[in-house]
Amino acid sequence: MYIIVVGGGKVGFYLGKELVNQGHEVLVIEKDKRKSELIAEELGSVVLRGDGCEASTMADAGTNRADVVVAVTGDDEDNLVICQMAKRKFNVPRTIARINNPKNERIFKLLGIDATVSSTDVILAHIEEEIPEYTLVHLLKLKQANIEIVDAKVAPTSQAIGKPIKDLPLPKDATLFLVIRGGDAILPTGQTILAAGDEVIALTKIESEDTLRRLLMD
Amino acid sequence: MRVIILGCGRVGSKLATTLDSEGHEVIIIDLNADQFRRLGSEFKGTAMVGTGIDEDVLLRAGIEQADAFVAVTNGDNTNIMSSEIARAIFNVPKVITRIYDPVRQETYRGLGLETICPTIIGAKAIKNVLEGKSAETSIL
Numbered sequence: 001m002y003i004i005v006v007g008g009g010k011v012g013f014y015l016g017k018e019l020v021n022q023g024h025e026v027l028v029i030e031k032d033k034r035k036s037e038l039i040a041e042e043l044g045s046v047v048l049r050g051d052g053c054e055a056s057t058m059a060d061a062g063t064n065r066a067d068v069v070v071a072v073t074g075d076d077e078d079n080l081v082i083c084q085m086a087k088r089k090f091n092v093p094r095t096i097a098r099i100n101n102p103k104n105e106r107i108f109k110l111l112g113i114d115a116t117v118s119s120t121d122v123i124l125a126h127i128e129e130e131i132p133e134y135t136l137v138h139l140l141k142l143k144q145a146n147i148e149i150v151d152a153k154v155a156p157t158s159q160a161i162g163k164p165i166k167d168l169p170l171p172k173d174a175t176l177f178l179v180i181r182g183g184d185a186i187l188p189t190g191q192t193i194l195a196a197g198d199e200v201i202a203l204t205k206i207e208s209e210d211t212l213r214r215l216l217m218d
Numbered sequence: 219m220r221v222i223i224l225g226c227g228r229v230g231s232k233l234a235t236t237l238d239s240e241g242h243e244v245i246i247i248d249l250n251a252d253q254f255r256r257l258g259s260e261f262k263g264t265a266m267v268g269t270g271i272d273e274d275v276l277l278r279a280g281i282e283q284a285d286a287f288v289a290v291t292n293g294d295n296t297n298i299m300s301s302e303i304a305r306a307i308f309n310v311p312k313v314i315t316r317i318y319d320p321v322r323q324e325t326y327r328g329l330g331l332e333t334i335c336p337t338i339i340g341a342k343a344i345k346n347v348l349e350g351k352s353a354e355t356s357i358l
Contacts, residue, residue: 053294053295053319053322054319054322055319055321055322056321075295076271076299077271077293077295077296077298077299077300078295080295080298080302081294081298081322084298084329085322085325088325088328088329089325101271101272103272103273103274107299107302107306110307111302111306
């Protein structure tokens with residue numbers, strides 16, 4: 001594949017390096033002279049010095065035959081425009097943008113960017129997973145379907161304890177599909193009764209996550 | 219008319235004070251509070267510090283009730299992104315985007331943004347004068 005990486009900072013540099021090692025044809029676009037020289041020194045002639053936001057630079061890079069354009073500069077607005085130009089002016093099939101403000105993820109999707117990567121979100125997710133007790137841990141988010149799989153530990157004070165699952169006020173678009181009790185995995189039915197300390201794996205619509213959390217943990 | 223102007227440089231501040239003096243409700247946003255000095259003491263509108271590519275800032279500026287949004291920061295991409303947010307997310311009826319780079323302005327005009335490119339306008343005006351015509355002759 002021909003992959004263009006715009007932005008030769010640390011992310012762009014190591015991304016370029018990995019992609020070269022994987023055998024892809026790679027071009028890193030970087031406007032800073034010193035940074036682009038460093039990349040050329042380390043990775044060889046896979047760097048183009050220029051402003052990746054300028055259409056002329058994109059044309060020089062042969063963007064019209066690129067399979068993927070990845071925009072990893074430190075500015076969200078630049079990454080957005082790079083991906084939009086790649087897609088709309090150069091017909092690049094897949095565009096990926098790094099975003100710094102997690103709130104921009106929705107905006108980028110709405111404006112036609114195929115994929116976004118938010119380092120802030122990734123770190124946040126890790127922090128959440130490191131907090132051990134009584135929170136929902138996000139195992140998997142299926143964005144297109146607006147669904148996620150979460151892992152929750154039933155709190156001793158939970159209102160869900162002692163009642164069969166069928167009688168719990170579960171949000172209607174949430175399903176408990178696995179209960180882990182003392183190391184044993186139980187496939188729950190409507191009759192299963194939850195106990196404090198049970199670990200529950202649930203499938204839920206993203207907007208019902210809060211209701212589910214309150215039911216299992218409050 | 220309620221107008222939100224992003225960028226309080228020469229153009230932004232001039233537009234803000236003009237609209238303000240004509241009785242419009244003007245909210246002007248800039249990253250740098252020092253820029254608001256350009257507005258002078260007569261300005262009765264609102265000046266807000268913030269970045270225009272942040273939904274929260276735009277919401278605080280009252281973008282949901284805005285009749286028009288004008289992006290005139292010195293960054294083309296900031297102007298483009300904020301305008302797209304104004305148009306696609308908040309459905310502002312009139313969105314005007316300044317883009318210095320002629321190629322980018324052509325692309326985004328094709329994508330439905332109302333764009334103004336001072337580079338093209340300036341070059342045409344100068345060429346008109348060189349040719350002995352009035353600067354404003356068929357400028358757009």
